[in-house]
Amino acid sequence: MNIKDLLLGKPLPNDAIKHEKLSRLWGLPIMASDAVSSVAYAIEEILLVLVPVLGLLSFSKVPYIVLGILVLMLILIASYSTIIDHYPNGGGSYAVAKENLGEVASLLASSALIIDYILTVAVSISSSTAALVSAFPSLQGHKVLISLLCVALITLINLRGVREASKIFGLPTYIFIFSMAALIITGFIKMAAGTLNPVSYDTPILPAETVQGIGLLLILRAFSSGCSAMSGIEAVSNAVQSFKEPSTRNAKQVLYMLGAVIIFIFGGTSLLTMKLHVVPVAGHTVLSQISETVFGHSIMYYILQAFTSLILILAANTAYNGLPQLLYILAHDGYVPRQFSHRGTKLSFSNGIIFIFIIASLLIIGFKSDTHKLIPLYSVGVFISFTIAQYGMFRKWRQTKETNWQYKCWINGFGTIVTTVVSVIVFISKFKDGAWILAILMPALMLTMHAINRHYTYVSEQLKLDKFNPYYDKDKERSTQCIILVNEINKPFLKAINYATSISKNIVALHVCRHPKHAAALRKEWEELDIPFELKVIETPFRDIIGPMDKYLWEREKQLAPGENISVIVVNYVSDHWYDYFLHNPTNILFWRALMKHKNVTCVQLPFHYSAV
């Protein structure tokens, strides 16, 4: 308990929950870190697709792609704002799908999101470790370890509660956002003043000589790559209940602010990139080139570089807020084990947080913290969830037919088509590199969730009482027959006898005989002490204690009268040492397992306290 307190701090009482909710000020950076970290690279992703084919001609296509993405962003932000209104308990696309599209779609949305959230953690931490390792090459051999330590640290901070985590992770996100704003505004001013000239390269980038059939596919691929800017928009809708009251209003305002931030950053960097004709070159990101041109080698350049690295770790933190909330909602609906619905000592959804830690750590170990192998799996899920959310809302408007429903249908219908296209392109283009794993993993996760739900439903049916008819109503005496397992007549046995006499008048001591000489000595002592219960000795031909005991119990159970049951007393040797289990009670768990198979038998664990050396 002391270590726990040291790591997590003092437990928080239930009524502290209102202090553990996110304000708008600190909620924005928490929710934004994932989105702004991806938006910083979105324009580079677009150019990486176009430039190898089109060269400088790319810049004639970029504006259309950027505009398309901005329109899609607006649609998504507007949709999720409506989703927050209609699903104030959170859950985002899962909740939308569940209500409007049925179980399959809702499980698809949630499994896609679960996988994507965890991949966000693994990818962002692995890439920040990669950045660290390239700065300090002596750490090369310890990549996995460093990544694991980072995950552990983020996990720990999140376990300490939302309030603490939001402040620790919020400040650097704000610094990054403001640095980006400074970059864009300074860039615009210099642009207006006419002092900003295109970047020149040692190897000049030329327009492609023969551009026959630029191909819709190329444009679509560039568009899809740019859409990576949008991952993270979903998180707010999942975690509506994490916000202070009025939670829907606060969540929506955070979503709008988040939208404004990413549109400003994406639009601004895109404009500067087009103006400066920046192309990605190895070891020098587009963002770094813009920053160098605008700021020169001033302090601002270095601040931006440093916080661009840091934001990658922070991106992981968004998952720590979105996923446990989603798991809580899924647990509430019985699709994942119930433990995910409990809040821990610091009122955080600790089981969900620990779940992220375990799975992300396994991914990091399994993929050796190698971003190249992890990235193909990443970001497919988020587009699937966008598509489902869009289509779900489309269906909702058609059914509810509330004010302006045709107009809303057009928007979400268009959103559905675009996000479907993006999902398909992203999935196909990443398929060979590893996204095929998702084609196995997502259905498997869906089936598991379905099975868990079916199990819980089926079991809860069985637990229901049709009629409350306890035996005590029936004027019928109830009694238990007691069996004490005995090996030697010693203090624990005496304690067992004393307990047995307190619950039963029908007591038998059972000795499973491994060594006939020992059994004979036991019987002799028994008779000398004149113990007034039967000592039943049974043989064990194969030296196994459980089997003969089990067989004896089945026979005794058959002879039970109605209202009777059997209590078997098993002594537990208890001291404060972990090795008690090995030295004294190694078979108790086997007894327990065997006894639990009998419907009319209980296993009474009787503690015998001793001091150990």
Add this chain to the structure above:
Amino acid sequence: MNIKDLLLGKPLPNDAIKHEKLSRLWGLPIMASDAVSSVAYAIEEILLVLVPVLGLLSFSKVPYIVLGILVLMLILIASYSTIIDHYPNGGGSYAVAKENLGEVASLLASSALIIDYILTVAVSISSSTAALVSAFPSLQGHKVLISLLCVALITLINLRGVREASKIFGLPTYIFIFSMAALIITGFIKMAAGTLNPVSYDTPILPAETVQGIGLLLILRAFSSGCSAMSGIEAVSNAVQSFKEPSTRNAKQVLYMLGAVIIFIFGGTSLLTMKLHVVPVAGHTVLSQISETVFGHSIMYYILQAFTSLILILAANTAYNGLPQLLYILAHDGYVPRQFSHRGTKLSFSNGIIFIFIIASLLIIGFKSDTHKLIPLYSVGVFISFTIAQYGMFRKWRQTKETNWQYKCWINGFGTIVTTVVSVIVFISKFKDGAWILAILMPALMLTMHAINRHYTYVSEQLKLDKFNPYYDKDKERSTQCIILVNEINKPFLKAINYATSISKNIVALHVCRHPKHAAALRKEWEELDIPFELKVIETPFRDIIGPMDKYLWEREKQLAPGENISVIVVNYVSDHWYDYFLHNPTNILFWRALMKHKNVTCVQLPFHYSAV
């Protein structure tokens, strides 16, 4: 259970034990495999020390060293024969030390033997894997896996019982022994016929030019290296009880046969080596050179080569017979956990066998199946145990003063001195390469065994009854107060009530309240159903169930009258699926742990059976 039967075969009844003992015919190869596998390389070990310094001059020194080793072998065989007579229950040097030298020496002997037995397994399997891998280089990357599979296979065969194992492993050992005999006899005949000429080498081996101060140390080091021939002699004395009745006579006869075999093989190969002036060259062992010279490239040459590789695996098998017997004796004396004294379904000491499997596997994984790293740790232990056995017998003769005691004292005194010298030289010469680990490991193991013994003694004192004074003698009514943990009024709760009424008249239902609304609904239902027990609702400020329950119990416990106790009923959801635990009972183990801390409280595990989907 089916898999177990498939792997191990049908369980053997207790009275089959006499068929599971070793006859002389099959006992010899089991006990000999370790010894003959090391004796095959003993002369090579000697030459490896001498030749680099002395060149061909070595052969003038070899006879003295060989003679010294033969004398020491005779002393050891004679001593262990006497030890078997005096310690017919087995245990070898441990038993000798325990009686004559006290606890420290006996623990030193046993920890040295435990470590050495396990190292025998790891080393011999790793070297046979190395041989396999050099024959099939494509297996290079799978060394550890192959080694682990070998250990698993040997473990499995030994678990199937002594009778089966001795036949499977006995036959190849006999083939090896007879091939060696054929080699030596053929060699002698050819030698007598004068058709055997010294081996000639491409690079002629010359006598060292300046041999100033051949140094006693060099001779001693060569002598010590040659003593590796003796590891394995100890095993018979550890496992006396593994032999058919009359077990001491059979064990002694096996020991004599074993002695004859190793003296014949060691003496014979040494003589041939000296005659042929064979020196070790890379990739061509001394044994292989002799065999090539004597047999040419006939079928016998290949048989001997094949079985020389095979005998390495079989050497591991000696440990599987010696160590579980030793652990059984140590468990009987309370120095290792008691589980080691139980025989498994096939009457083998299955826990000891599984223990070897686990530790040897860990060693193989930890040292990556690399013999170069394992060998320095190996064979120190066996000389320590020889020394202790010799000194123990020396002390015994001085105390008992039986017939010819002075004469026996001289023999064992001389044995003590020689084995001490060998132990010290072996330990020092291997110290830097890894034997220093033993200087930590052996004391640690000794301390652990001492602590376990102290623990068992201390606890068994506490369990002893001074006086058998059960409460039922005292004309005093005993009773239990029953607490049912309740969350919902459902079938399991009804079953708990019905059980509670069968053991107690004082029943309280305890609800630890996480959600006040739920608690209110529960109370309402309770009142509507008019349940005639108290429903006690306690608050949990920190969402923890165990803490408040524990606190409530301490208070209840304080108020108990003499002769009263508390039974807490915990429902176990039981179906046949492994996932029950995760979905329904994850906190039961925490309840159990908390309840066991209360001296006057029992934890009643009540099964509720449900069918799962």
